[in-house]
Amino acid sequence: MSATAQNSSPNMMMHEETGTGKPCITCKWQIADPTNPVKGQCTVNRTQMGGVWKRWVSDVYNKTCGKHEEGKLSFREHV
Amino acid sequence: MATVAQSIKYRNKVVDFPLENPEELNVPDEMLHENLCKPTTERTKRLKARCRWKHASAGEFIDKEVRAGIERMRLVTESHKATAGKPEVIRRALGLAHLLDNSTLVLQDDELIIGYHAEDPEMFPLYPELAYMAVQDYLMTDYCPQPKEEAQEILNYWKPFSIQAKCEPYFDPIDLTRMYQVSSMEGPMFASGYNSIVPPYETVLEDGLLKRIEMAREKLVHAQAEMEKTPWDATKQLAWIPKIDLWKAMIIADEAVINWARRHGRLAKIVAENFETNSARKEELLEISDICHRVPAEPCKGIKDAFQSKWFVFLICHALDRYASGFAQKEDELLEPYYNASVRDKSFQPMTHKDVVELVECERLKISEHGAGKSRAYREIFPGSNDLFILTVGGTKPGYVDACSDMTDAILEAARNIRTTEPSLVFRWDPVGRVKTKRLVFECIRDGLGYPSIMHNRIGVDQMKFFSKFSLNNNGVTDDEAHRWANVLCMSPGVCGRRKTQKTRSEGGSAMFPAKLLEIALNDGYDWSYSDMQLGPKTGKASEFKTFEDLVEAFRKQYAYVCSLVIRAKDVMRHFECRVMQMPFVSSIDDGCMELGIDSVELSEQPNGWHNPITTVVAANSLVAIKKLIYDEKKYTMQQLLDALHANWEGHEAMRQEFLNAPKWGNDDPYADPIIQDFYENILGGELAKVTNFSGGPVLPVGQAVGLYMEVGTRTGPTPDGRFGGDAADDGGISPYMGSDKKGPTAVLKSVAKVQKNQKTNLLNQRLNVPMMRSVHGFDIWKSYMDTWEQLHIAHVQFNCVSTAEMKAAQKEPEKHQDLIVRVSGFSARFVDIPTYGQNTIIARNEQHFGADDYEFLNSPL
Numbered sequence: 001m002s003a004t005a006q007n008s009s010p011n012m013m014m015h016e017e018t019g020t021g022k023p024c025i026t027c028k029w030q031i032a033d034p035t036n037p038v039k040g041q042c043t044v045n046r047t048q049m050g051g052v053w054k055r056w057v058s059d060v061y062n063k064t065c066g067k068h069e070e071g072k073l074s075f076r077e078h079v
Numbered sequence: 080m081a082t083v084a085q086s087i088k089y090r091n092k093v094v095d096f097p098l099e100n101p102e103e104l105n106v107p108d109e110m111l112h113e114n115l116c117k118p119t120t121e122r123t124k125r126l127k128a129r130c131r132w133k134h135a136s137a138g139e140f141i142d143k144e145v146r147a148g149i150e151r152m153r154l155v156t157e158s159h160k161a162t163a164g165k166p167e168v169i170r171r172a173l174g175l176a177h178l179l180d181n182s183t184l185v186l187q188d189d190e191l192i193i194g195y196h197a198e199d200p201e202m203f204p205l206y207p208e209l210a211y212m213a214v215q216d217y218l219m220t221d222y223c224p225q226p227k228e229e230a231q232e233i234l235n236y237w238k239p240f241s242i243q244a245k246c247e248p249y250f251d252p253i254d255l256t257r258m259y260q261v262s263s264m265e266g267p268m269f270a271s272g273y274n275s276i277v278p279p280y281e282t283v284l285e286d287g288l289l290k291r292i293e294m295a296r297e298k299l300v301h302a303q304a305e306m307e308k309t310p311w312d313a314t315k316q317l318a319w320i321p322k323i324d325l326w327k328a329m330i331i332a333d334e335a336v337i338n339w340a341r342r343h344g345r346l347a348k349i350v351a352e353n354f355e356t357n358s359a360r361k362e363e364l365l366e367i368s369d370i371c372h373r374v375p376a377e378p379c380k381g382i383k384d385a386f387q388s389k390w391f392v393f394l395i396c397h398a399l400d401r402y403a404s405g406f407a408q409k410e411d412e413l414l415e416p417y418y419n420a421s422v423r424d425k426s427f428q429p430m431t432h433k434d435v436v437e438l439v440e441c442e443r444l445k446i447s448e449h450g451a452g453k454s455r456a457y458r459e460i461f462p463g464s465n466d467l468f469i470l471t472v473g474g475t476k477p478g479y480v481d482a483c484s485d486m487t488d489a490i491l492e493a494a495r496n497i498r499t500t501e502p503s504l505v506f507r508w509d510p511v512g513r514v515k516t517k518r519l520v521f522e523c524i525r526d527g528l529g530y531p532s533i534m535h536n537r538i539g540v541d542q543m544k545f546f547s548k549f550s551l552n553n554n555g556v557t558d559d560e561a562h563r564w565a566n567v568l569c570m571s572p573g574v575c576g577r578r579k580t581q582k583t584r585s586e587g588g589s590a591m592f593p594a595k596l597l598e599i600a601l602n603d604g605y606d607w608s609y610s611d612m613q614l615g616p617k618t619g620k621a622s623e624f625k626t627f628e629d630l631v632e633a634f635r636k637q638y639a640y641v642c643s644l645v646i647r648a649k650d651v652m653r654h655f656e657c658r659v660m661q662m663p664f665v666s667s668i669d670d671g672c673m674e675l676g677i678d679s680v681e682l683s684e685q686p687n688g689w690h691n692p693i694t695t696v697v698a699a700n701s702l703v704a705i706k707k708l709i710y711d712e713k714k715y716t717m718q719q720l721l722d723a724l725h726a727n728w729e730g731h732e733a734m735r736q737e738f739l740n741a742p743k744w745g746n747d748d749p750y751a752d753p754i755i756q757d758f759y760e761n762i763l764g765g766e767l768a769k770v771t772n773f774s775g776g777p778v779l780p781v782g783q784a785v786g787l788y789m790e791v792g793t794r795t796g797p798t799p800d801g802r803f804g805g806d807a808a809d810d811g812g813i814s815p816y817m818g819s820d821k822k823g824p825t826a827v828l829k830s831v832a833k834v835q836k837n838q839k840t841n842l843l844n845q846r847l848n849v850p851m852m853r854s855v856h857g858f859d860i861w862k863s864y865m866d867t868w869e870q871l872h873i874a875h876v877q878f879n880c881v882s883t884a885e886m887k888a889a890q891k892e893p894e895k896h897q898d899l900i901v902r903v904s905g906f907s908a909r910f911v912d913i914p915t916y917g918q919n920t921i922i923a924r925n926e927q928h929f930g931a932d933d934y935e936f937l938n939s940p941l
Binding site: 041 | 454459792794805915
């Protein structure tokens with residue numbers, strides 16, 4: 001089970017959807033992969049201490065989930 | 080009102096702790112650090128006020144004006160196209176020359192040291208010849224070089240020629256995917272472009288480049304004569320060809336650097352004679368013009384020469400020829416002769432000690448403004464800071480003679496006065512070091528800079544001698560040369576001087592993450608919590624491990640896999656660096672390269688292999704908890720633990736508490752410490768030492784953390800030490816986990832001192848109580864702590880000395896706390912530029928309070 005998959009319905013979970021109108025690349029919870037620009041990291045899971053439990057996004061253009069929100073977080077809200 | 084430390088009873092008397100400076104009693108704890116900045120002159124006060132900081136956090140630049148420049152990309156590309164067909168080393172020299180001949184020069188008000196490496200001081204250059212992914216990432220950001228279309232075209236041109244493209248075919252695509260995600264190991268340099276170097280500044284300051292050119296010309300004449308000898312012997316004489324190319328390239332590069340410096344001189348003169356209206360500044364500009372005409376072409380004669388010449392060399396080695404992090408040098412010894420000429424003898428550029436302090440402050444501000452075109456991974460892991468700029472002072476000269484000098488003191492005074500996050504300082508602590516200088520080290524730490532970070536001098540000297548034994552050409556450092564070392568970056572000692580220094584990062588420094596490796600060892604190599612893929616070899620189902628040793632063996636296999644993979648990645652890159660990323664300028668200023676005609680990325684006379692285990696203590700504490708609760712006491716089964724971890728402890732809180740309360744590192748604990756000592760020495764150190772790197776030496780662990788303790792924490796699921804998924808890992812290579820060292824500062828020292836075998840260094844972060852440090856006894860207590868630390872043979876220690884009250888006040892009103900600096904891990908950061916969670920991890924660190932037993936152990940003279 002992946003971190004964002006817990007207690008989630010299939011549509012809420014991150015999943016592949018080729019040509020989706022809500023790709024991870026435009027989501028405020030997504031932050032770039034440290035190395036590969038076509039990959040990313042989902043930061044929607046927040047920990048009790050205020051940290052982030054990330055999940056790797058293997059394709060930021062063709063993955064989406066039910067928590068998609070357009071935008072960008074401030075650096076203060078990341079780790 | 081400031082908080083004053085409580086009185087204690089010690090050796091049958093009551094000891095009070097009044098503040099050393101009684102006036103501070105009226106300064107609230109929450110505002111202390113905003114009252115400590117005291118620039119030495121009005122000039123440095125102005126320079127600090129207009130400094131263009133380039134701090135990054137979460138991969139983004141804090142200042143929205145900062146952006147990548149296109150000029151370097153454009154010029155190196157023009158040259159690369161124009162020089163096709165020439166020997167690669169000549170192309171590299173011509174590329175540097177084309178860049179230096181045509182780059183925009185930057186000359187700013189008030190500066191005493193001039194020169195920048197991009198077309199605008201808000202900008203930094205990029206390096207498409209290194210990692211195409213790193214540049215592509217920049218092109219997707221708000222700070223993309225403009226025009227973007229041209230930048231994309233340049234990147235597309237370079238992609239097949241880039242170091243990354245050359246290295247990738249030699250790795251399984253699965254291994255590349257595993258490396259690139261930076262969850263169990265640091266990504267390879269060929270995909271990030273990250274690098275570090277120790278420039279041999281000494282030759283430039285002592286010889287000047289004109290002499291180096293003359294030396295190369297003599298070598299060329301000799302080589303040509305050898306080539307023409309009869310009868311022809313191909314087995315010997317063909318070997319001169321690459322040497323001839325290199326010496327020619329050295330001359331091209333050195334002439335270009337001289338011309339570039341003199342362009343700066345002409346610019347300063349033009350501004351002085353045509354635009355400057357202030358007569359004092361006009362005189363300064365004319366003097367700067369004269370200096371830039373003479374150096375680095377000629378030997379330095381005074382301290383102004385030395386600062387300027389060193390700065391030009393820094394820009395070439397760290398930013399223009401290629402990117403390299405760091406500011407490695409033994410700066411006090413390097414500058415001491417010129418300090419003496421200008422201050423003591425007043426024979427050239429006469430000045431006072433205070434004038435030198437001002438120059439050091441100017442240099443610190445130049446570094447603070449320096450922009451690094453580093454990849455996203457490295458913009459993430461030094462949150463609240465610019466880049467790893469670290470210089471070293473103190474220590475000893477041959478014969479264990481104290482190397483501290485008035486130049487050392489000037490460097491420390493400037494750091495204390497101007498308060499910048501960069502460059503960080505390392506102080507080499509030795510018993511013979513003079514107390515006057517140690518007092519200045521204390522003042523920097525007491526004032527909350529987080530530096531100097533302190534290294535054990537004699538461990539470092541012995542380490543240089545140890546690695547010398549593995550020299551491939553039997554020309555490692557001599558016993559005398561072993562004394563001249565500086566930290567290459569945060570933590571690892573490396574030799575400085577005219578030759579044998581590290582030129583590229585294959586020699587050391589990348590990371591593997593034991594917490595994540597333990598997580599996947601518990602899951603047959605599978606990463607369920609972050610990437611949802613097989614992240615390492617299959618090492619068996621943990622529920623079927625019969626003994627604790629079975630688990631340790633599974634971990635060892637995961638660890639061995641990443642050790643060999645990451646070091647292979649470094650050495651494969653070096654293989655290609657030798658062929659297409661030569662550095663003829665650096666070669667020209669290294670005595671070994673000049674003598675042997677071997678390029679600086681290829682020649683390795685002094686091995687210095689290291690690698691960084693990061694998140695070790697989370698893994699180690701987890702192993703202790705597993706051994707105690709599953710294998711020794713059999714209170715839980717492994718399957719129960721795995722179920723709890725996969726639920727992120729949800730529904731298992733009572734169980735989590737037991738794992739959380741199992742013995743932890745840093746408490747001088749008789750159960751935990753032997754397990755963890757064995758983990759450090761025989762698993763992490765022992766396994767790594769089996770590797771032989773490019774230079775023929777072993778690789779030893781340098782446990783540290785940088786900001787990776789947070790980043791890797793976000794990519795690591797819940798762990799058996801009671802930690803939740805995503806929470807931060809441990810903040811130092813050997814530091815106790817935040818808040819888990821509960822038996823005082825000397826218990827930490829006793830635990831850490833147990834780890835000695837198979838180590839290079841390990842980072843120890845400690846947080847000291849502000850009222851105690853600012854009291855009349857502060858220095859005596861701290862010095863007795865340091866003397867004990869030295870006697871316990873601990874390699875490193877560094878301190879935060881910032882109150883929780885002040886950090887929390889800064890979280891509420893960041894704009895009022897711009898001068899609040901904290902030590903994150905191997906670097907210091909502006910607190911308000913760190914993400915909130917990162918700030919919280921620093922607040923959560925245990926603030927050490929000293930009790931009577933601690934003072935007794937330290938033999939503190941209260």
